[in-house]
Amino acid sequence: MPTALIPLAAGCEELEAVTLIDLLRRADITVTTASLQPGPVTASRGVVLLADTTLDAVLDQTFDLIVLPGGLPGATHLQQDARVIALLQRQHAAGRYAAAICAAPAVLAHAGVLDGKTATSYPGCVAAADYPQVTFNNAAPVVVDGHVITSRGPGTAMDFALQLIELLQDRACRDEVERGLVRQLA
Structure with missing residues:
Protein backbone atom coordinates (compact mmCIF):
# COMPACT_ATOMS: atom_id res chain seq x y z
CA MET A 1 0.00 0.00 0.00
CA PRO A 2 1.42 3.44 -0.89
CA THR A 3 2.32 5.78 1.95
CA ALA A 4 1.96 9.53 2.37
CA LEU A 5 3.15 12.00 4.99
CA ILE A 6 1.17 15.19 5.58
CA PRO A 7 2.95 17.58 7.96
CA LEU A 8 0.50 19.82 9.81
CA ALA A 9 1.59 23.26 10.97
CA ALA A 10 -0.34 25.82 12.98
CA GLY A 11 -2.23 28.03 10.55
CA CYS A 12 -2.51 25.44 7.79
CA GLU A 13 -5.47 25.61 5.42
CA GLU A 14 -7.92 23.11 6.91
CA LEU A 15 -9.91 22.57 3.73
CA GLU A 16 -6.75 21.45 1.95
CA ALA A 17 -5.44 19.33 4.83
CA VAL A 18 -8.70 17.49 5.45
CA THR A 19 -9.42 16.99 1.73
CA LEU A 20 -5.98 15.47 1.22
CA ILE A 21 -6.23 13.21 4.26
CA ASP A 22 -9.76 12.06 3.43
CA LEU A 23 -9.35 11.39 -0.28
CA LEU A 24 -5.96 9.69 -0.01
CA ARG A 25 -7.34 7.38 2.70
CA ARG A 26 -10.38 6.59 0.52
CA ALA A 27 -7.84 5.36 -2.07
CA ASP A 28 -6.23 2.96 0.44
CA ILE A 29 -3.12 5.09 0.77
CA THR A 30 -1.61 4.90 4.25
CA VAL A 31 -1.65 8.53 5.36
CA THR A 32 0.36 9.70 8.36
CA THR A 33 -0.36 13.19 9.64
CA ALA A 34 2.46 14.68 11.70
CA SER A 35 2.33 17.90 13.70
CA LEU A 36 5.42 20.08 13.88
CA GLN A 37 4.92 20.36 17.64
CA PRO A 38 3.22 17.99 20.11
CA GLY A 39 -0.49 18.59 20.66
CA PRO A 40 -3.45 19.75 18.59
CA VAL A 41 -2.91 21.95 15.53
CA THR A 42 -5.12 25.01 15.14
CA ALA A 43 -5.67 25.64 11.45
CA SER A 44 -6.09 29.01 9.74
CA ARG A 45 -9.81 29.32 10.46
CA GLY A 46 -9.78 27.91 13.96
CA VAL A 47 -10.49 24.26 13.17
CA VAL A 48 -8.48 22.06 15.53
CA LEU A 49 -6.76 19.06 13.94
CA LEU A 50 -5.30 16.11 15.83
CA ALA A 51 -2.31 14.64 14.01
CA ASP A 52 -1.51 10.94 14.11
CA THR A 53 1.96 11.66 15.47
CA THR A 54 4.67 14.30 15.64
CA LEU A 55 7.16 15.09 12.91
CA ASP A 56 10.02 14.04 15.18
CA ALA A 57 8.54 10.53 15.42
CA VAL A 58 8.62 9.98 11.64
CA LEU A 59 11.86 11.68 10.61
CA ASP A 60 13.57 8.37 9.85
CA GLN A 61 10.66 6.86 7.93
CA PRO A 73 0.92 31.16 8.42
CA GLY A 74 1.02 27.34 8.08
CA ALA A 75 3.20 27.34 4.96
CA THR A 76 5.55 29.84 6.60
CA HIS A 77 5.93 27.53 9.61
CA LEU A 78 6.71 24.62 7.28
CA GLN A 79 9.29 26.69 5.39
CA GLN A 80 11.01 27.78 8.60
CA ASP A 81 11.27 24.20 9.92
CA ALA A 82 14.67 22.67 9.13
CA ARG A 83 13.24 19.16 9.58
CA VAL A 84 10.64 19.74 6.86
CA ILE A 85 13.25 21.13 4.47
CA ARG A 90 15.80 13.70 0.97
CA GLN A 91 12.50 12.84 -0.74
CA HIS A 92 13.51 14.70 -3.90
CA ALA A 93 17.01 13.20 -4.00
CA ALA A 94 15.47 9.71 -3.78
CA GLY A 95 13.11 10.43 -6.70
CA ARG A 96 9.98 10.07 -4.60
CA TYR A 97 6.92 12.33 -4.85
CA ALA A 98 6.79 15.76 -3.20
CA ALA A 99 3.66 17.86 -3.50
CA GLY A 112 15.30 23.54 -3.96
CA VAL A 113 12.75 20.89 -5.01
CA LEU A 114 11.28 23.16 -7.72
CA ASP A 115 14.61 23.96 -9.37
CA GLY A 116 14.22 23.34 -13.11
CA LYS A 117 10.54 22.47 -12.67
CA THR A 118 7.22 23.96 -13.70
CA ALA A 119 4.87 24.68 -10.79
CA THR A 120 1.85 26.63 -9.67
CA SER A 121 0.72 28.16 -6.38
CA TYR A 122 -1.82 30.48 -4.82
CA PRO A 123 -1.60 33.87 -6.58
CA GLY A 124 1.11 36.03 -5.03
CA CYS A 125 2.45 33.40 -2.62
CA VAL A 126 5.60 32.56 -4.56
CA ALA A 127 7.42 35.44 -6.18
CA ALA A 128 8.79 34.31 -9.53
CA ALA A 129 11.59 36.87 -9.17
CA ASP A 130 12.80 35.07 -6.02
CA TYR A 131 12.96 31.72 -7.84
CA PRO A 132 14.14 32.34 -11.42
CA GLN A 133 15.01 28.64 -11.75
CA VAL A 134 11.28 27.76 -11.55
CA THR A 135 8.77 28.13 -14.39
CA PHE A 136 5.37 29.16 -13.09
CA ASN A 137 2.16 28.06 -14.78
CA ASN A 138 -0.53 30.06 -13.06
CA ALA A 139 -3.29 28.95 -15.44
CA ALA A 140 -3.39 25.27 -14.46
CA PRO A 141 -5.16 24.11 -11.29
CA VAL A 142 -2.66 21.25 -10.84
CA VAL A 143 0.82 20.95 -12.34
CA VAL A 144 2.73 17.67 -12.47
CA ASP A 145 6.41 17.88 -13.38
CA GLY A 146 8.10 14.55 -12.83
CA HIS A 147 7.86 13.67 -9.14
CA VAL A 148 6.78 17.18 -8.12
CA ILE A 149 3.10 18.13 -7.99
CA THR A 150 1.72 21.58 -7.14
CA SER A 151 -1.73 23.12 -7.00
CA ARG A 152 -3.37 26.55 -6.70
CA GLY A 153 -5.48 26.63 -3.54
CA PRO A 154 -8.52 25.49 -1.57
CA GLY A 155 -10.72 25.42 -4.68
CA THR A 156 -8.37 22.97 -6.39
CA ALA A 157 -7.80 20.70 -3.37
CA MET A 158 -10.05 17.92 -4.63
CA ASP A 159 -8.48 17.90 -8.10
CA PHE A 160 -5.05 17.91 -6.45
CA ALA A 161 -5.87 14.96 -4.18
CA LEU A 162 -7.34 13.00 -7.09
CA GLN A 163 -4.19 13.61 -9.15
CA LEU A 164 -2.07 12.32 -6.25
CA ILE A 165 -4.25 9.21 -6.06
CA GLU A 166 -3.76 8.57 -9.76
CA LEU A 167 0.02 8.89 -9.39
CA LEU A 168 0.28 6.68 -6.30
CA GLN A 169 -2.34 4.11 -7.30
CA ASP A 170 -3.73 4.30 -10.84
CA ARG A 171 -6.47 5.90 -12.95
CA ALA A 172 -9.01 3.22 -12.01
CA CYS A 173 -8.56 3.95 -8.30
CA ARG A 174 -8.85 7.68 -8.92
CA ASP A 175 -12.04 7.14 -10.93
CA GLU A 176 -13.52 4.93 -8.20
CA VAL A 177 -12.83 7.52 -5.50
CA GLU A 178 -14.21 10.30 -7.70
CA ARG A 179 -17.40 8.32 -8.44
CA GLY A 180 -17.94 7.94 -4.70
CA LEU A 181 -17.73 11.72 -4.31
CA VAL A 182 -20.57 12.18 -6.84
CA ARG A 183 -18.57 14.86 -8.67
CA GLN A 184 -19.60 13.75 -12.12
CA LEU A 185 -23.05 14.60 -13.43
CA ALA A 186 -23.19 11.73 -15.93
Whole structure:
Protein backbone atom coordinates (compact mmCIF):
# COMPACT_ATOMS: atom_id res chain seq x y z
CA MET A 1 0.00 0.00 0.00
CA PRO A 2 1.42 3.44 -0.89
CA THR A 3 2.32 5.78 1.95
CA ALA A 4 1.96 9.53 2.37
CA LEU A 5 3.15 12.00 4.99
CA ILE A 6 1.17 15.19 5.58
CA PRO A 7 2.95 17.58 7.96
CA LEU A 8 0.50 19.82 9.81
CA ALA A 9 1.59 23.26 10.97
CA ALA A 10 -0.34 25.82 12.98
CA GLY A 11 -2.23 28.03 10.55
CA CYS A 12 -2.51 25.44 7.79
CA GLU A 13 -5.47 25.61 5.42
CA GLU A 14 -7.92 23.11 6.91
CA LEU A 15 -9.91 22.57 3.73
CA GLU A 16 -6.75 21.45 1.95
CA ALA A 17 -5.44 19.33 4.83
CA VAL A 18 -8.70 17.49 5.45
CA THR A 19 -9.42 16.99 1.73
CA LEU A 20 -5.98 15.47 1.22
CA ILE A 21 -6.23 13.21 4.26
CA ASP A 22 -9.76 12.06 3.43
CA LEU A 23 -9.35 11.39 -0.28
CA LEU A 24 -5.96 9.69 -0.01
CA ARG A 25 -7.34 7.38 2.70
CA ARG A 26 -10.38 6.59 0.52
CA ALA A 27 -7.84 5.36 -2.07
CA ASP A 28 -6.23 2.96 0.44
CA ILE A 29 -3.12 5.09 0.77
CA THR A 30 -1.61 4.90 4.25
CA VAL A 31 -1.65 8.53 5.36
CA THR A 32 0.36 9.70 8.36
CA THR A 33 -0.36 13.19 9.64
CA ALA A 34 2.46 14.68 11.70
CA SER A 35 2.33 17.90 13.70
CA LEU A 36 5.42 20.08 13.88
CA GLN A 37 4.92 20.36 17.64
CA PRO A 38 3.22 17.99 20.11
CA GLY A 39 -0.49 18.59 20.66
CA PRO A 40 -3.45 19.75 18.59
CA VAL A 41 -2.91 21.95 15.53
CA THR A 42 -5.12 25.01 15.14
CA ALA A 43 -5.67 25.64 11.45
CA SER A 44 -6.09 29.01 9.74
CA ARG A 45 -9.81 29.32 10.46
CA GLY A 46 -9.78 27.91 13.96
CA VAL A 47 -10.49 24.26 13.17
CA VAL A 48 -8.48 22.06 15.53
CA LEU A 49 -6.76 19.06 13.94
CA LEU A 50 -5.30 16.11 15.83
CA ALA A 51 -2.31 14.64 14.01
CA ASP A 52 -1.51 10.94 14.11
CA THR A 53 1.96 11.66 15.47
CA THR A 54 4.67 14.30 15.64
CA LEU A 55 7.16 15.09 12.91
CA ASP A 56 10.02 14.04 15.18
CA ALA A 57 8.54 10.53 15.42
CA VAL A 58 8.62 9.98 11.64
CA LEU A 59 11.86 11.68 10.61
CA ASP A 60 13.57 8.37 9.85
CA GLN A 61 10.66 6.86 7.93
CA THR A 62 10.34 6.70 4.16
CA PHE A 63 7.14 7.74 2.40
CA ASP A 64 6.10 7.44 -1.24
CA LEU A 65 4.70 10.98 -1.03
CA ILE A 66 5.19 14.02 1.16
CA VAL A 67 2.38 16.51 0.61
CA LEU A 68 2.15 19.95 2.15
CA PRO A 69 -1.15 21.73 2.75
CA GLY A 70 -0.96 25.48 2.31
CA GLY A 71 -2.51 28.30 4.24
CA LEU A 72 -0.88 31.11 6.14
CA PRO A 73 0.92 31.16 8.42
CA GLY A 74 1.02 27.34 8.08
CA ALA A 75 3.20 27.34 4.96
CA THR A 76 5.55 29.84 6.60
CA HIS A 77 5.93 27.53 9.61
CA LEU A 78 6.71 24.62 7.28
CA GLN A 79 9.29 26.69 5.39
CA GLN A 80 11.01 27.78 8.60
CA ASP A 81 11.27 24.20 9.92
CA ALA A 82 14.67 22.67 9.13
CA ARG A 83 13.24 19.16 9.58
CA VAL A 84 10.64 19.74 6.86
CA ILE A 85 13.25 21.13 4.47
CA ALA A 86 15.57 18.16 5.12
CA LEU A 87 12.71 15.67 4.57
CA LEU A 88 11.77 17.33 1.28
CA GLN A 89 15.37 17.38 0.06
CA ARG A 90 15.80 13.70 0.97
CA GLN A 91 12.50 12.84 -0.74
CA HIS A 92 13.51 14.70 -3.90
CA ALA A 93 17.01 13.20 -4.00
CA ALA A 94 15.47 9.71 -3.78
CA GLY A 95 13.11 10.43 -6.70
CA ARG A 96 9.98 10.07 -4.60
CA TYR A 97 6.92 12.33 -4.85
CA ALA A 98 6.79 15.76 -3.20
CA ALA A 99 3.66 17.86 -3.50
CA ALA A 100 2.30 21.16 -2.22
CA ILE A 101 -0.79 23.30 -2.61
CA CYS A 102 -1.69 26.98 -2.15
CA ALA A 103 1.12 28.82 -0.32
CA ALA A 104 3.11 25.63 0.31
CA PRO A 105 4.86 25.45 -3.11
CA ALA A 106 7.03 28.22 -1.61
CA VAL A 107 8.34 25.58 0.80
CA LEU A 108 9.27 23.31 -2.11
CA ALA A 109 10.99 26.25 -3.83
CA HIS A 110 12.87 27.15 -0.65
CA ALA A 111 14.05 23.52 -0.35
CA GLY A 112 15.30 23.54 -3.96
CA VAL A 113 12.75 20.89 -5.01
CA LEU A 114 11.28 23.16 -7.72
CA ASP A 115 14.61 23.96 -9.37
CA GLY A 116 14.22 23.34 -13.11
CA LYS A 117 10.54 22.47 -12.67
CA THR A 118 7.22 23.96 -13.70
CA ALA A 119 4.87 24.68 -10.79
CA THR A 120 1.85 26.63 -9.67
CA SER A 121 0.72 28.16 -6.38
CA TYR A 122 -1.82 30.48 -4.82
CA PRO A 123 -1.60 33.87 -6.58
CA GLY A 124 1.11 36.03 -5.03
CA CYS A 125 2.45 33.40 -2.62
CA VAL A 126 5.60 32.56 -4.56
CA ALA A 127 7.42 35.44 -6.18
CA ALA A 128 8.79 34.31 -9.53
CA ALA A 129 11.59 36.87 -9.17
CA ASP A 130 12.80 35.07 -6.02
CA TYR A 131 12.96 31.72 -7.84
CA PRO A 132 14.14 32.34 -11.42
CA GLN A 133 15.01 28.64 -11.75
CA VAL A 134 11.28 27.76 -11.55
CA THR A 135 8.77 28.13 -14.39
CA PHE A 136 5.37 29.16 -13.09
CA ASN A 137 2.16 28.06 -14.78
CA ASN A 138 -0.53 30.06 -13.06
CA ALA A 139 -3.29 28.95 -15.44
CA ALA A 140 -3.39 25.27 -14.46
CA PRO A 141 -5.16 24.11 -11.29
CA VAL A 142 -2.66 21.25 -10.84
CA VAL A 143 0.82 20.95 -12.34
CA VAL A 144 2.73 17.67 -12.47
CA ASP A 145 6.41 17.88 -13.38
CA GLY A 146 8.10 14.55 -12.83
CA HIS A 147 7.86 13.67 -9.14
CA VAL A 148 6.78 17.18 -8.12
CA ILE A 149 3.10 18.13 -7.99
CA THR A 150 1.72 21.58 -7.14
CA SER A 151 -1.73 23.12 -7.00
CA ARG A 152 -3.37 26.55 -6.70
CA GLY A 153 -5.48 26.63 -3.54
CA PRO A 154 -8.52 25.49 -1.57
CA GLY A 155 -10.72 25.42 -4.68
CA THR A 156 -8.37 22.97 -6.39
CA ALA A 157 -7.80 20.70 -3.37
CA MET A 158 -10.05 17.92 -4.63
CA ASP A 159 -8.48 17.90 -8.10
CA PHE A 160 -5.05 17.91 -6.45
CA ALA A 161 -5.87 14.96 -4.18
CA LEU A 162 -7.34 13.00 -7.09
CA GLN A 163 -4.19 13.61 -9.15
CA LEU A 164 -2.07 12.32 -6.25
CA ILE A 165 -4.25 9.21 -6.06
CA GLU A 166 -3.76 8.57 -9.76
CA LEU A 167 0.02 8.89 -9.39
CA LEU A 168 0.28 6.68 -6.30
CA GLN A 169 -2.34 4.11 -7.30
CA ASP A 170 -3.73 4.30 -10.84
CA ARG A 171 -6.47 5.90 -12.95
CA ALA A 172 -9.01 3.22 -12.01
CA CYS A 173 -8.56 3.95 -8.30
CA ARG A 174 -8.85 7.68 -8.92
CA ASP A 175 -12.04 7.14 -10.93
CA GLU A 176 -13.52 4.93 -8.20
CA VAL A 177 -12.83 7.52 -5.50
CA GLU A 178 -14.21 10.30 -7.70
CA ARG A 179 -17.40 8.32 -8.44
CA GLY A 180 -17.94 7.94 -4.70
CA LEU A 181 -17.73 11.72 -4.31
CA VAL A 182 -20.57 12.18 -6.84
CA ARG A 183 -18.57 14.86 -8.67
CA GLN A 184 -19.60 13.75 -12.12
CA LEU A 185 -23.05 14.60 -13.43
CA ALA A 186 -23.19 11.73 -15.93
